[in-house]
Amino acid sequence: MTHISVTVDGTAYEDDVEPRLLLVHYLRDRLGLTGTPIGCDTSNCGACTVELDGASVKSCTVLAVQADGCEVTTVQGLARDGEWTPLQRAFHERHALQCGYCTPGMIMAARDLLRENPRPSSDEVRKALEGNLCRCTGYQNIVRAVLAVAEETSASERQSAQGQSAQEVTA
Amino acid sequence: MIPPAFDYARPTSVDEAVRTLADAGEEAKVLAGGQSLLPLLRLRLAFPELVVDVGRIPELRGVREDGDMLAIGALTTHHDVVHDPLVRRHAGLLAQATETVADPAVRHRGTLGGSLAHADPAGDLPAVVLALDAELVAVGPGGRRTIPARDFFADYLQTALAPDELLVEVRVPKREGWGFRYEKFHRVAQSWAMVGVAALVRRDDGHLAEARIGLTNMGATPLRASASEEALAGAGDAEAVARAAQEAAEGTRPSRDASASPEYRAHLARVLTKRAVLAAAGMG
DSSP states (O other), X not given: OEEEEEEEXXXXXXXXXOTTOBHHHXXXXXXXXXXXXXXXXXXXXXXXXXXXXXXXXXXXXXXXXXXXXXXXXXXXXXXXXXXXXXXXHHHHHTTOOSSOSSHHHHHHHHXXXXXXXXXXXXXXXXXXXXXXXXXXXXXXXXXXXXXXXXXXXXXXXHHHHHHHHHHHHHO | OOOOOOEEEOOXXXXXXXXXXXXXXXXXXXXXXXXTHHHHHHTTOOOOSEEEEOTTOGGGOOEEEETTEEEEETTOBXXXXXXXXXXXXXXXXXXXXXXXXXXXXXHHHXXXXXXXXXXOTTXXXXXXXXXXXXXXXXXXXXXXXXXXXXXXXXXXXXXXOOTTOEEEEEEEEOOTTOEXXXXXXXXXXXXXXXXXXXXXXXXXXXXXXXXXXXXXXXXXXXXXXXXXXXXXXXXXXXXXXXXXXXXXXXXXXXXXBTTBOHHHHHHHHHHHHHHHHHXXXXXX
16 A cells, blocks of 8 residues: 545545556545546546646546645536536537536546647647547537637637726726 | 556655666566556556656656757656757657657656657657667666667567666757658557658758658567668659658568558558658658
């Protein structure tokens, strides 16, 4: 057994784990955070994608002991006081899910993209999500949902920039 | 799937890692980013008694200039290689090929040194360091040694590293002004290369003065397309490049598997060599 300290969705945990325990099993079986599903077991499907110290990883391809001292964010840690993030809302509103199995991974991978590239093209969204499979083939609406968030963000930035210059004029 | 049980060590320095490996003998495996080792463990294709996690050794991470070489720490992740300004400037081929490795989540964890030490013939980066004439630096109980890329890849998943040696650095000669292109053919976005071609060319007065071609998945190890390289010297137009590319599969021994026959792989090597060289030379 190896001792680990890990923060998951803002809560600090201390645990003794077998070195062979995968992070995804730690999250699901030990912490009960079943919002992160296991899809393929071969590192292909991306359903189990979470953030490890702010970068997307496939939690079936990380050992729990490798997350020692790190901060993990799962899809369950995104909403604040019951309020969805813009990405979660966009997936809901744009019908970006059918069975929903790939959705947690898609959202975590899309967050990663928007952090690095807040105004992606449709091709860039597709490229960023290439490690995430949707077997209902809902890709069209998944890409639309991610693009919608990028547009929303830039529209609100434009608005606040306009608001600022208006203030400057009045001042 | 659940990996077999193993003991776990997390050394904090290269010396400690090498001592740990030396004590463990042949039954230890080095864990860097884990993007190749963990799938092997999960599928129970590897049964190490001890996993030595070098992921927390800071001296193994990062890129620095060393005269006319770039020294890339073995633990530098694919993501960091792709975004590193020194790599982009002096070893554009490596940045471009690394950007095609797997997907963003895998590139966050996977490391350059890990990919090379794993030595999968379908991996993209072995052929790239071969084309770049890179050197690999290993540290063992006897000290440090430098292994040219052409001597590093011994056989399928086998390298020149001894069980108690750790790959610590990849040294790449700076190649400013060379044209480059990595072309790979795969059936779906994130699958392994069926065949890949890494091309580097130096132009001189409208023709190709020199070409270096690395081949992915055309044998048990990455290979150089030496016959094409020779035929490309002096090539002045697209037709000459196409003729030289016809020799890309000379001396290779591609495998047969569910996705391709050896003959089809040889065909791909010729087609991709032509594409890669034309693009690298700006003749495409």
